[in-house]
Each structure stands twice: as structure tokens, then as C-alpha cells.
Amino acid sequence: MAEAHSAVAFSFAITHDGWDVNFDREVLYLVWESGIRSWKKRLARFRNSVHNGVYPGHLQSLYVLWTLLVAAHFAGFSVPFGLVQKALAVLPSNSTMWQVIACLLAALTMWLTVIFLMRYLLKLLLMYKGWMYESRAPGSKISLKTMLWISVVKVLSGWNKPKLYSFQGSLPRLPLPAVNDTMKRYLTSVRPLLDDDNYKRVESLAKEFEETIAVKLQRYLVLKSWWSSNYVSDWWEEYVYLRGRSPLMVNSNFYGTDAILLRPTNIQAARAGVIIHLCLKFRRLIDRQELEPIMLQNMVPLCSWQYERLFNTVRVPGIERDKIVHYQDSTHITVYHKGRYFKVLVYSRGRLLKPAEIQVQIQQILDDKSEPLVGEERVGALTAGERSHWAHIRQTMFNRGHNRTSLHCIERAAFNVCLDDFDYGYDEKDPSKLDEFGRVLLHGKGHDRWFDKSFNLCFSKNGFVGFNSEHTWADAPVMGHLWEYVIWCELEIGYAPDGNTLGAVESPPPAPIRLQWDLGHEDLLKSIDVSYNIAQKLLNDVDLRILMYTNYGKGFMKSCRVSPDAFIQLVLQLSYYRDAGRFCLTYEASMTRLFREGRTETVRSCTIESSEWVKAMENPNSTIQERMELFVKASHRHQLGYQDAMAGRGIDRHLFCLYVVSKYLELESPFLQEVFNEPWRLSTSQTPHGQTSMLDLKKHPKCVSAGGGFGPVADDGYGVSYVIVGEDLLFFHVSSKKSCPITSSSNFVKQIERSLKDVQDLFKEYKKQQNGVKSSK
Template sequence: MAEAHSAVAFSFAITHDGWDVNFDREVLYLVWESGIRSWKKRLARFRNSVHNGVYPGHLQSLYFLWTVLVAAHFGGVNIPFGLVQKALTVLPSTSPMWQVIACLLAALTMWLSVIFFMRYLLKLLLMYKGWMYESRGPGSRLSMKTVLWASVVKVLSGWNKPRLYSFQGSLPRLPLPAVRDTMRRYLLSVRPLLDDENYARVERLAQEFEQTIAVKLQRYLVLKSWWSSNYVSDWWEEYVYLRGRSPLMVNSNFYGTDTLLRPTGVQAARAATVIYFCLKFRRLIERQELEPIMLQGMVPLCSWQYERIFNTVRVPGVETDRLVHYSDATHVTVSHRGRFYKMLISARGRLLNPAEIQLQIQQILDDAVPAEEGEVRLAALTAGERTHWAHVRQTHFNRGHNRTSLHCIERAAFHVCLDDIEYGFDEADSSKLDQYGRILLHGNGADRWFDKSFNLCFSTNGSVGFNTEHTWADAPVMGHLWEYVIWSELEYGYDAAGNARGAVEAAPPAPARLRWELSAPLLAAIDQSYAVAQALLRDVDLRILMYTPYGKGFMKSCRVSPDAYIQMALQLAYYRDAGRFCLTYEASMTRLFREGRTETVRSCTLESSAWVRSMLDENATVEQRMNLFVKATRRHQLGYQDAMAGRGIDRHLFCLYVVSKYLELESPFLQEVFNEPWRLSTSQTPLGQTNLLDLKKYPKCVSAGGGFGPVADDGYGVSYIIVGEDTIFFHVSSKISCPITSSSNFAKQIERSLQDVRELFNEYNKLRNGVKKAK
């Protein structure tokens, strides 16, 4: 009862002496503060909406134009098209005041006409993708068409400072490829994987599909591409992510690691500072003060995914999950040794500073009250099967403490995990790096709230990492947040003892322990999810390789795209490991288009397979191998450019498949396409998306990247990041239960392949230099 009374702002009672009114000033102040905060956010959103709605124009230009028209009108100068006189005909008077208003209407008409012309001109210009295909190497020259295009885009996008969502209305829609083009590209992509007989069979299925039901399916996609902002993204989110019934842990969520340079060894201080700068990033998003990512400094990427970084949760459903985003959150939730806490992040109208947050974190670490029975494994519900979690949520979390505590976690800005074990980067011991990745990927199966948009995980030695739910966004968006946090933390620093900096004017709000009602049926349900999670994480074979013989510096000296270089090495490594080629997935972005997410680059091509065979052919000469390597990398780069330009294969085939299911039309060709597993799933972790990180000044202020679980039961998941000039990290995952895969062996094959490619270039350069000397 005491807790209930403390939550009441005021109360009154009628007595013999009259009215008896009691009120709590502190609670009333919190109510007032909440209202002020809400109205400030509404006002900021309105201002941002106006700014973005008229971008690339500016309201100041309207005021200037209005002033000019007023001066011209009263100076006897004729206004173009007689706009002022036409406005006066509909106004109630011709007095000077109404003439000024008529000038405003004329200025508004002229200004809006110019604004909409500029917006649509920018949209038309951004549809041009020819600049992507032009070489920018030494000695290369851009075409006059691209130079003129770039000049106009630079003027339109650069004269008024853009906000985060300023370009959303000017971004073009993702183009819908023709079925014929997709079929041609698909057949080329599978040719190196099939013998003549099987290829002829697939070719026949593709021709039948193209000439029959594909025509009908494409018509529906044409309508969707006209009607929706992006014909892929909503279906991709629903059918690839939300309708998946398997556990999020390992299968969907991905992780990211700390910097190589750990700035402090104090867990509470590191947690407080990282939390603080995450919240600062959230404020930049809310106020739209975060600059959008722009390629070449002028071509914007879609910022749609940023809105859901914070205050977001994936809510389980029986048949499909829901992604719920809350407009605001004034707290984060924290878990430590199986206990859950609500931690307020603001007080007295401001965000708490790192020193104040450290006091809150330390209170949680010092709390000696143990977790309740079953509370330690409670988070395993988010790690198990989705349908089971949905039933449990509906049955046991619909009332009382369970409902209140669950909503507190789901509405939090994000979730924080204070681990009671030590992990982190250790250059001298690779096994610790593997353990680090496993802890971030799945923990112990019950110490991460996998439904939240992201979890921050802190080691006892101050190392940090994150685990991210994949539905709401892709890795580059989380990478942008991480770059901001890493750099801001380094600039802000810690005191001499490694504690967080900042003045503590008053004691911050104490964290509140979340309470649960853990009945016997609920405990049984938790154990069921925990058993699923344990079986899943015990089957993960994760190996993190730190490759230091060379990096981006050598690859660029070869005048080859670093990404294409590594993809060729991966093809060679897989062929040596498995004795065959396989369908290879590399993620590419489509954020040059509105609400764009990803597209697949099929890295195994006719050109790459020819080069791999030459590397294993003892009779092949160095010149032959080098020529084939150059052709393979150029073909890969073209495929990557096509994917970014909306000319990919797999998203189009995916949408055709979805329409066929809606129409209940069976297609042997589409069944063939989606039955083939991606045995090699790869992704490059982005680095240096912003200009914040100064790697020359702080060479070790970079993350070791992140990784994900294997996509196929008999395949590998490979994530890599090119760190500086001489380091590459590879995160290799597979399943222990598969007898033909081994992450350690595959990592060794990657090392061997990278060494062989370098030797190929060195031998080729020796031969070329020898020929020059002979001449």
C-alpha cells in the first residue's frame, strides 16, 4: 500500500472541518516536467517537418522574397504575372495592411513554385546512377555528363545545411527491374554452380516462368512500386524477419565489439559514459541535428531506419511478431546477475551526466539482494521459439507486476547488461577473442533481452559490446551510432582513476528494482525456452581472426577494390575447404533509394570460379592467374554497383515469390530459387561512415567489427572489417553439429588465400618489372 500511495500526486477527503487536500510537490513537478518535455518535442518535430518539407529551400528565403515584393509593390514596380493584384481581388480590402498581405501571398506562391521545382529536380538528378560505374582511380577522368550532374547536385544539396530527414522527400523510389533482365542475371549467377544437365533444366524452368505466370506477378509488382515508397522493404521486414518463428538469438541478431583501445577498466564508469553518449545520439536524432550520411559528400542515403534505433522492441506474436516504436522513453533498463532495474536518465529537466549515471550503475552493482527463483533465466523467453514466447506473454504477462515490469523493459530507450564475467580484446590470446564474440552473440542464453532494438553489454574489466535485433535496421545504422559513441567517449575521456567525468550536483534518482510474479507454470515455460537457447548456443562454432600481415594499404596499391579482393579470397578459401563452389551471399545496401535496405551480391561468378580453378592449376601461369583475377574483381564490383543501383536479382525474385503465394500460384522455378541454401553468407562491416574518427591520430580507436550466426546448417557466416592499413578482422561462424564445417579450419583457409593472393601480385610485379628492365 505504501508504494501505491507514493505514486499519487494529490488526494483529498471531506471531513467535519471541510476539505482536506494533500499533494506531493515532487510528483507534481515530475508531471509538469513531463508535459513541458512533450510539448518541446512536438514543437521541435513541427519545426523539423517544416524545414524538411521545403528543403532544399529555407524559410529565410521566403521572408527575403516577401520583403522584396513589398518594396517593389509600394515602389510602383510591376510584380510578375500580376500576382499582387490578383491576390487583392480576393482580399476584403485594398488598405496598405492588406496590400502587404497580398505581397505575402504572392511571395508564397512564387516561393513554393521554386521550392517544388528544386525538390523534383533534385529527385530526378538522384535517379541518375551513372556516376557509380565510372572509375575514380589515378589517371581516370569523369565524363562530362557526370561532372555536370555532380555540379548541379552539389548546388542543390549543399547550399542549405540538411537535417537528418531533409532528403527523404527527394529520394527516388527503388526501380522495379524487368523480369527478362532478372532472369538473365540469375542464370549467369548459377552457371558456375551447376553442371550442363542441371543448368539446362534450370534454364528451361526460367523460360517457362518468364513466359507464363511471371507476366501476371510482375503486373502486381508494378502497381506496388507505383503505390508504395519501396516495393520491397515492408514485405522484407514482415516475411524475412517478423514472421520467422525460430529464435532471434544466433539466427537473427548480430553483435558488435569494442575498440582495440579500452579507455578505462572501471565497469560502472564505462557503462555510464557509453550510455550517456548513446542518449546524446538519440537527442540528435530527435532534433534531427544529425547530419545524413552522404556518398561523395553530395549523394544522400536514406535515413528512415534511424527513427527506430531507440525506444523500440520486437513484440512476439503467435503467427507473426510486431515491431513497436515508442515516441519517447525517459529510462533505460539494466540487468545484473538476473535482476532487472529501471534507471531514469534525466532529472530536473536535463539529461544526467556520466558521473551521475555512474552512481546509479554502482548502486546496481552493489545491490546485495539476490535474484528470485527463476528470475535469472527470465530473459531466456526472448531467446527461445517465438510462438512459445507469444503464448507465455499472453498468459502470464497480462496483469500485475509481470505486466508492469515487462512494459518497462519494452518501453525503455535500450537495455543494458552488466555482466559479472571478464571478456574483451586480447591481441596475445585469440581464444579470448572467440569467447568475446560468443558472449556478445548469445551470452549464456538468459542474460540478454533479445527483443530490444539493442543491448549494451559491459564486462567487469570495462570492455563493451552490443547485441542488435535485426528487424528494425541493418548494420550500417548501428555502426553509425557506434562510431559516434566511440569518438565522443574518447574526446570526453575519464579522470585519472578511470571514473566518469562530470559534476554531481545532487544525488540522481535511484534505480528501481523490477518485480515479477513467477508461478510454477511460468517457471516451466522459462525452462523450456532456456533449454532451446542452450541447445542453440552450444552448437555455435565461432572463430574471430585478426589478420595483420597486410590490409587496405596493400590492396589499394594493387588498384583493386578491397571488398572485391577479399571476396575473391573467400571464394578460394571455400573451394579449398569444401571442394566445390556454393551460392554466396554478400549484403549490399539500397539506401540510395527511399526506405531502401539491402540487396544481395552473388559473389560466386563465372569469372571468380575461373580464377579459383587457375589458382589450383599447376600449369597456369602468373599472367593467366592475374588476368583472371582482374576480370573476377571487376565483375564483382559491377555486381555490387548493380545491387546498389536497384538492378539486383534476389529482392525482385523475393517479391515475385510473395505475390505468387498471395495468388496461390505454384512455380517450380521459384521453388528452385528459394530451396538453394546460402552456404557462404558474407558481409562487410562499415568503417568510417562519418568524418569523426581520426585513425591517424588514434590508430587503435576502431572496433574489431562484429558478426552473426551461420545462415545454413552446413555453411558459414563470415563478417569482415578492414581496419586501417594493415589489419583485417574476420568473424567466422558455423555449426558444431555439422561434420563438414569448421570455423577454425575455414579461418586458416582464409589466411592461406590472402597470402596466396599477395604472392600472386608480388610475382606478377616482379615479372612486369623484369620485362621493363629487359626492354
């Protein structure tokens, strides 16, 4: 095979005539380039490590201090604490050179002392979370304590421009709540879901747990919170994700959509060329740490730990547990098209290929008329099926030959690209096509995505794009950051009038290499079919609906002077009650990235206050005034719960860790069993939008992504993702299972539309009444 021949860079043989040496200069040159690039990255990492290690200081301040000490010493002034003389006492001589070195040692001592004091002070300051609870309403005043805190934080963090990981050493650890506090919050959260008898039973279980084994379990968590960077994240990744044996597709992976109101080109290869190039530029920003960390209120940093595994990462299946494997570098991507896999080199002669060059490579794949090998078209279904089954097949059938080489090529790629051979996307004349767009991104055909990769880029034949992302390595905001960068920069780069990429291709880029497989073994084909059938059953059961709501958006919510997130969550509570006739345990994801290695915490959105408001909305005898007062009260309660979750005062991660310790110690707890047997019938998440200042919706009002979604968490529940993308635009992604007779995504979307209108009418009627009262006075 030509591919196999080109892969041989060097060979030799002993003949009667002596040594027979063969080598391919081009391949050896690529090896040389790869080594040079690798060493450059190592040097950059070392330089960044030094920068981050002394942040918020700067090396230049050391040079200035050294100069001042040299000048002071030779001018006869006494250096503080006699540091120069103490250094000279241990140096070989008192010559001029050694005096200069002694000044350097003194400067280094003083400089490091100040730097570490600043870092420790910044860490103490970042532990303060009172600023989160300050009212942001117009005309409200900030407390003196918070004002002083803001001033000091800005001074300490404003000396030097931060790199991506500059604040990592200054971020505080996630605090461990007291058991008593968690019990109180838990009981309050389940009160609207239980009748009096059941509530008393759970209250009794909680009291027994708190007074018995919780004391012992908490001691272990205290030790873990002292010893580890984050007492939750490693166990969360291990037991919630890596030990899960069910398919990743639908159950774990999530998706994100294009900026659907824009389609800069309908040429598939051109769109792929630009998007792939921009993703790789983002990777370069991460590698060089030139990406600025996200700062809340432009002063409080979020943990950037999750960015490290965005590229060159794969989830490798195991019999009992999977593992996340991250490669330091990768110079290629893999591309799937019409059942075939290709390796595409994205660097040539030490530089990243331009969009026009990548378009040429993609077009070569689209023009390739070769047929898939036996079993090749559906081999990706193995990543969509049961994890233990895939692990067994990987260990026995992919451990040698072409299968091993091709598998490693896919797993070591920067990311995977799927060139779909059919149209999908947004159609203004038929918004219902968004449902198909979401389904294609969530699960595709069940075999045309490599679900183990950190993310797959999916390109439709007509130029739309989206992604499917594995969830273990990071949470949605990280992918959202990449997606904002890509969508915005694509507008900046632009396309030629004919829809192709800009720029000329001066020399042919490296040609795509078709991956080879040996999948014809009967047992292997049967194993692929097993995973494929599971994937088909799973994806055919998905009921996904996407609502594009244009009657109002963030603008109206802000005019109501309530948190937009609280507004939406109350709408969802009303919608679920109308759909199911009851309340349910509701999950809303909140981040804990204000702490080192923080991931998420649960906001229990179904509260006593929200249930009272919903009942008032359904009670025809309740007045507008009553409904309005209950709505404001419920929104404030929800906002407080969200703030508590972000500040490390949540409920569920603490209970989760107590549960893990109990399993390690083989201690049974009826209370913990009760907690973790409760299904999350309504699982919700707000898709992050506008994380950076890059997106300028005033300049490009149509540059808005429709957000993304995920599958239902419970068999009889809903998965709801929503994004507030503009002053007058909302998107809801609602998923459920067709096999469940009591859920319907279509009906739930109708209830959301109805609830949105009812809440809008509530505020309008309330304002009319208020204006009427004022005019009568």
C-alpha cells in the first residue's frame, strides 16, 4: 500500500555488498520539525511556569531591585537586614563580581518574599464571597467592606497582565460545608416535594445520619479538603463519569449549534477549512497561555484548569472504568466522510496551515470516491455503545496491525471532524428543522461520530456546523469559550465572494492519508453490530425539540428587575407543573470555578417559594398583586441558592462525597440511600453566552449561537438547556424519551411558550395596576 510505504522513514539491511540503507528525506524532515516544535513548546511552558509562579509579580521588577541594591551597596548604603553581607559570608571571595552576585541573592530573597506575601494575600482576598451577595439593583450601594476588597484585589491583580494559568496558585480551595448546614439546606429543598408524613420520615433519617456516621465521614472529608486541591472534582470525574458503563452518546455527551442566523458560506470544504484553522489557533493560545483567564466583574478569576484537556484528548474505555488520556501535542486531525477515516496533517514546515490550504485537503477527501473497507463505516458505533463491551473489543481486536495504528491515529488527533453527506441546519421558512439539527449533533447516525474524543466538529453538506463534546474532561463553558472565539473570528476572517476561503495556496499542502483497518473478522463485525444496535435503539428513543422564542428576551427580563436565570427557572417550574401535574426534584448546573479545580454544583430550583408561586398562578382566585409578590420572593430565593452554590455552600456535592466515603468504609446509610435514589426528572442548564468581550452583538446582531443541549437524565424526565442570546431572543432545547408514556418534548415546549407569555402578561398587568394607583393619587 502507498500509505504503508510512505510511513517507513528509515530502514537498513545487511547484504553481501555491505550495509544497504534506505531513508525518506521528507519523512525525516517531518520528524525533525516535530522535534523542534516539541522543544519550542517545552521552553514556552517553562517560561510560562516561571511567569505564573511569580504572578502577580514580574521578572522585570527583580532586575530593577537588583540594580537598586547594587547601586546602594557600592554607594555605601546599608542593605536591609544585612542581606548582602550575609551572602558574601558564604561566597568564595569579596571581589566585585561576587559582590554583584551577593546583591543578586539579596534581591532574589527580598523579591520572592514580597511575591509570596502578595500571592498569599490575594488568595485570602479571593476567599471572600460577600461581593456576590451585594445587590446589583439600580441605585443600590455597595458596602464599605466590599469596596475596600475590590480596591485591594484590583491593585494586587493589576500589576501584570495575567496568562491563562496565572491565578491558579492564588485560587482558594473549595470550602467543606458543615454537615449540619448541609442537612438544613437539604431538608428545605425537599419540603415542596414531600407530604407531611414523608417529610417527617426524611427529617428523622437526616437527624439519625447527622448524629451517627456523618461525624466519621466528615472527618475523612476534612482530611481530604486539607490534602487535595479540590475535595470534590477527582471523585466527581471518577464516579460520575469514568465508572459509568452506559453509552456516552445521548447519556453523557452534549452538543452545540452554529450561529444559525448567519451562514457565511454554503461550501462545506471552505467552512471546514476556516473553522478547523480557528480551532487550532485557539489551541495555540492555550499552549502559549496567551488566552486571558475569564474574570467575573473584570476582577475575580475563574479556574482555567479544564482548558488543558480541550485538545489532543480522548476517553479510553476500560472494563470497569475508563480513563482520560491527554497528549501533549498533535500535528494532525482525523476526518470521517462516507464511512472512511482520514488522517490530515495540519502543520507543514513548522507552521499551521492556512484556511485555504485546509480547504484543499478537505476537498480532496470530499472528492475521494473510494469505498469503505469491510466494517469501517460503522466502527465508530463502538464508541456509542456500552463501555465495557467497547473496552473488551479494544483490548482484543485493536491491539495490533492496522487496527491499532488507525485507532491510535484517531485517539491522538487534536480533534475529530465529521463531514456529513446530507443537509441540515436552520431554515427561516421551517424553524422545526432545528430539531433535526440538534439530533444530528447529539447522536448523528450512531456510528458517524467518535464519541470518545474531547469533541467532534460536524459539518453539513450545505455549510452549517456544530459540535458534539465528551463531558468527562470539562464542562460546557469551556467548549462555549472555544465556540465564541471561533464564531467571532470567522466573521473577522471572512470568505471570498464566491464562498471559498480567502488567500492563495502557494504550494500543495500534505495530502490526506486514508486510514487502514482490518475489521473483516466475523467476531469483530458482530461486536460492531452489537454496539450499533444499542446506539440505534438509544437514538431512536430520543424526543428532541428546540424552541426559538422571539417575543422577548433579556431586555424584558431586566426591565422586570429580576435575574434572567431565575426568571427562566421559574418559567420551567410552572411549565413542568402544568405538564406533569406535580413538582419534581430539579437540577440546575452551577459552576464552582471560583475555586481551584472547581467544576459544578447543583442548584435545586424547585423551592418552597417557587412552588407557592406556581400554585398561585394556577389558582384563579389569586390576585395579580399576590402572584407578583410571590414571583419576586421566589426569584430572590433562587438567586440566593445559585449564589450559595457558586460560593461553595451547595448541597449535593457535599452529600456525594459523604456517600463515596461511606462506600469506601462499607457503612450503610438509609439517609444517603434516600438522597441518591431520588431521580432528577427535570435536569436543566443554561448554556454560557458572552463569556468574553469578543462578541459584539451591536456590530453583528445575528452572530448568536442557538446554544446546545443534552439527553434526558431520567427515563421519565426532561433535559432542558436554554440560552439567553439577545434582548429579544431565547432558545430552549428540550429532550425526553419517546418510550416514556408520560413525557412529551413537544408538549413541554408548548407549556414553556405558554408560561413565558403568562409571566409577561403578569408583569404587564402589574405595571398597569401600579400606574393606575399612582394616577388615582
